[in-house]
Amino acid sequence: MDPTEPVNSQDSLGRCDAESLMQAIVGIVKSDHEARWIFSQVTGFNYYEARSLGVAIERSWLERAMEAANGRAAGLPLQYAIGVWPFRNLQLRVNPAVLIPRPETEVLVDEAVGWIRSKGAGPKPVVVFDLGTGSGAIALSVASEVELSRVFASDRSAKALDVAAQNLAGLDESTRSRVTLLQGDWFEATDPLGVSPDLIISNPPYISRHDYLGLDPLVREYEPESALLAGDVGTEQLFRIVEGGPSRLAPDGVMMLELSPEQVKSVSDRAREVGFLAVHVVADLAGRERVLVLGRAS
Ligand SMILES: C[S@@+](CC[C@H](N)C(=O)[O-])C[C@H]1O[C@@H](n2cnc3c(N)ncnc32)[C@H](O)[C@@H]1O
Structure with a gap:
């Protein structure tokens, strides 16, 4: 799967904003709570902090977040899906x-x-x-x-x-x-x-x-x-x-x-x-x- 597919607003470097990434994760894992864990473990930022600071989401973060979200959606425990706890x-x-x-x-x-x-x-x-x-x-x-x-x-x-x-x-x-x-x-x-x-x-x-x-x-x-x-x-x-x-x-x-x-x-x-x-x-x-x-x- 193209990791950028579900994310709608990207700049010319393929980066997106925190809100777009969060929406993409929630769309896959269907849980706000789990999406926030994935977001923060992958980016190192709390979601609301990243949004208010206008943090640009790196392409590698996006890829890791999509991998974790898909792993979780496939049934893996959240911790194994993220790979870090x-x-x-x-x-x-x-x-x-x-x-x-x-x-x-x-x-x-x-x-x-x-x-x-x-x-x-x-x-x-x-x-x-x-x-x-x-x-x-x-x-x-x-x-x-x-x-x-x-x-x-x-x-x-x-x-x-x-x-x-x-x-x-x-x-x-x-x-x-x-x-x-x-x-x-x-x-x-x-x-x-x-x-x-x-x-x-x-x-x-x-x-x-x-x-x-x-x-x-x-x-x-x-x-x-x-x-x-x-x-x-x-x-x-x-x-x-x-x-x-x-x-x-x-x-x-x-x-x-x-x-x-x-x-x-x-x-x-x-x-x-x-x-x-x-x-x-x-x-x-x-x-x-x-x-x-x-x-x-x-
Ligand atoms: C409950 S886990 C604890 C893991 C880690 N210490 C923690 O607290 O998250 C128990 C660990 O003991 C190991 N273990 C089980 N039987 C063992 C044995 N007879 N000798 C040595 N290690 C053993 C398992 O492989 C496992 O990693």
Whole structure:
């Protein structure tokens, strides 16, 4: 399709104005809200801001916006159709090889960043493992927000790590130099480093088989099953990570996990059984218990 076809007012360079582009996007996706996301992610401007400033829409923006709108109209989740999605301060590339980063994971990162900062600037960087990094949302946020950090991010999926590598490549030199990507199953990826981390963070798959079947069909059809489905019960991967924590963490190290509220009790109980002395739960902005903070020391 000629990307300029639905746009009516263009100048001699093939540029159009914000209003024409917006009309073209809405005409395809049939949603004002989604059209505004596409517009702002592609142009870097809020639609009303672009209109009032008289921003001329570049031809490349027009092409990307039409591609995103057509992808969305063909059924792709909006985030994959656009190909980029915001997470905290980052604009992350996303495709169906990785989970679309969720707002609740920003709570997990908030805890992690707060904890690292509370340790103060020591002589050595704070060593962080992000297990199951996907797009790199957690690892890259921590590394870019806290200069004191040295981050090792792992995933079992090579395709997910490709996306994380692309996202890492877009960051500044200081951040890039403090992140290493590793492939492998949970601790199998990090054990060869021979390093005791100060902080282990993970947002592992934590959905049971039963709940997985009840997810929004758009999620099941496009997002990787391996990022969501944990097993029959839902806590299988959380347990594996918790069980591996005490022997690997530094003596005053901490583990932070994302989970669903109904898993808090069983995972906390398991954490105490395997030797964690401090167990603390953090709620999201809606008051739902979404993050478990486990300490080796009391
Ligand atoms: C829920 S996603 C989280 C992605 C990203 N950290 C985020 O918060 O948006 C879980 C990730 O764990 C990875 N994963 C699943 N099982 C794994 C395993 N056994 N070992 C390592 N990574 C695994 C998946 O490939 C996926 O990228």
